[in-house]
Amino acid sequence: MIVVVGEALVDLAPAPGEAADARHPLPGGSPYNVAVGLGRLGSPTAYVGCLSRDPFGEQLATRLGREGVSLRLATRTDAPTTLAVVHLDDQGRASYGFYLTGTSAAELGVRHLDGWDATDAVHVSLGAITLTTPHAGAAVTELLSRDRGDGLRSLDPNVRPTVIDDLQDYGARLEQLVPGLDLVKVSDEDLRLLHPDQDPVEVAHRWAQNGPAAVVVTRGPDGAEAHLASGEVVEVAGLRVEVVDTVGAGDAFTAGLLHALEARSALSRAGLEVLDVTAWREALQTAVRVAAITCTRPGADPPRADEL
DSSP: OEEEESOOOOEEHHHHHHHTOOOEEEEEEEEHHHHHHHHHHHEEEEEESEEEEHHHHHHHHHHHHTTTBBBOOEEEEEEOOOOEEEEEEEEEEEEEEEEESSSSSSOOGGGOOOOTTTTTTTEOOOOHHHHHSTTHHHHHHHHHHOOTBBOOEEEEHHHHHHHSSOOHHHHHHHHHHHHGGEEEEEEHHHHHHTTSOHHHHHHHHHHHHTTTSEEEEOGGOOOOOHHHTTTOOOOOOOOOOOOOOTTTTTHHHHHHHHHHHHHHTTTTTTHTTTOOHHHHHHHHHHHHHHHHHHHHHSSSSOGGGGGG
């Protein structure tokens, strides 16, 4: 089982062909998107987070269930659903503004982070919830710091500058967490934000030498690379597609990667460590393909297994 932890929210997103100020409500949130992506690909998945009882929250919960994601570990709340306003540049790249305080996602706490098997893989995607978000940030930090034996601990920092006051301090907090993780998926853009004076490749290599079995770096249209603890680097190219927007593309990549690792029985520290270069390349290629398909349609709409 892959347990995905973090926020579920509604993206207020522009629609192709409509006025620039028009917005449509779409289900989203980085961890929510990862859970949906995994469910569509057929990997056993459970979502951990707080879902509102309002109409948006009901839609979010219904969609998870429809995609085969277990809600056994999710928590319902009367707080309103968290919102994100999506802005697209002229190349379809997305940026986000969040309405988080007093909403459902912000209610995630340590008390919600139990109830699954110690051998389950745990993935945390940050975003609206950051390491410094009151209560919720402390909860995910505590979760990622736990000694879980061989159970996989995976993180996507998914840096959102609009909700981080001090990127330098945030980078230092993340540096403290990385050595205790098994897998990190991070974009080259995130690495530049966190360490503007360092080459992203050098940062990824350093992280991989300090604890994780692998640090996977996404490079947008240029593909991805895995920096392994052994010192090896595995690279794959991107795929050329007609981009509608990039909303949810990074989350789709994460879902594709975790799905590919699950198919190889590699959702553990030991499992990651025995993968050879060929297996890593194939896993990265699957993840790139899942992300590329997502870019061809509006919003976070990851593919199903039969679309690959």
